[in-house]
Amino acid sequence: MTRHGARMMLERLNAQAPDALLALIRLYGADPREDKIDLGVGVYRTEEGDTPVFAAIKAAEQRLVDEQDSKSYLGPEGDMGFVNALMPYIFGGDPTMGGRISGMQTPGGTGAVRLALALAQKAAVKRVHMGVPSWPNHAQILADLGLELVPFDHARGDGTADLDAVLGAIREAGEDGAVLLHGCCHNPTGIDYTPDQWAAIAEAFAETGTFPIIDVAYQGLGQGLEDDAAGLRMVLAKVPEAFVAYSCDKNFGQYRDRVGAFYILGASSDALETAFSNANALARACWSMPPDHGGAAVRIILRDPDLKKQWLAELDTMRARMRQVRDALAEAGSAGRIDLTPLGSQNGLFATLPVTKDEVARLREEHGIYMAASGRINIAGLTTANLPKFIAALAAVAQ
DSSP: OOTTSOOOGGGGSOOOOOOHHHHHHHHHHHOOOTTOEEOOSOSOOOTTSOOOOOHHHHHHHHHHHHHOOOOOOOOTTOOHHHHHHHHHHHHOSSTTTTTTEEEEEEEHHHHHHHHHHHHHHHTTOOEEEEEESOOHHHHHHHHHHTOEEEEEEOBOTTSSBOHHHHHHHHHHOOTTEEEEEEOSSOTTTOOOOOHHHHHHHHHHHHHHOOEEEEEEOOTTSSSOHHHHHHHHHHHHHHOSOEEEEEEOTTTTOOGGGOEEEEEEEOSSHHHHHHHHHHHHHHHHHHTSSOOOHHHHHHHHHHHOHHHHHHHHHHHHHHHHHHHHHHHHHHHHOEETTEEOGGGGGOOSSEEEOOOOHHHHHHHHHHHOEEOOTTOEEEGGGOOTTTHHHHHHHHHHHOO
């Protein structure tokens, strides 16, 4: 207590619940069983269980060591060579859409999502419609900004996307609402919209004028770089304005370097310029300048034909391994009451199994299998060696 009887400043804070994933990591680390399986942490892993640095990234970083002549500030927009080099891969043959798209670097995909939502709020958006379940940070960022989250069901019980739900959200959003969508490799379900569904979604945005915000965190890990960007491009071709949040943390393996970008589609050059003046102001007040190292490495790769070829081959290897795991799960058919066949047509690092919290606890305690309480699993945590154990354990607890 202070001498005036008021509470001390820090005593006014309420303790926050510990991060469930961090707690899971600690539990896994303390488990002495040699055959334990970690399906919780959301990073890519090889068949040997490693999360390696891409060889292309290593080569680009060595070039930075040899050639970079300054660590001076780049400004709130970051490395524009990196931002512009990414654009053809995201937006296609006309990456600026006639000068209507521009971007800036951010600290990871999280920074891009935060900037997108903060700028939407500054433009008088009050509610964001979002399919659930979703990446937990989406809801946390919305809550921190004081934006209302309006949920809709992302998936149906048969393991496919709920098109009616997303079309309903687009139609209901109104002038002060926006709709947040995953561009590909949905986290946590792995359930993506089909090309026909994306066409319907794009048409709904065009008809209603609802503002789209699209989070592209896993391009290249689903069906390939072009296919994974197809839905985003359909939407952008139909609307006058949109925000895109992008991450290189996964498809370049740069998790700890926090490499992301934020793009704006504007109806005119004047609107785009005004929007970016506001985005720069928000970025300046939040992180001032983005970290440069990882973005510079990506820029070097995308500008060098040999390094680009090497990166694409490494990305193909990642995607092929996850597809192999998914095919093996689908071929198993079922594990107890769990139908595994839909996992074969889903994409990316994640899938969500219809298991209860008690069943998740039994998998951990009785079989040494660690996953989120929601039933989300990291597909890349499964290997040829541990797949039989996982399927048998799932069948044992999910009767």
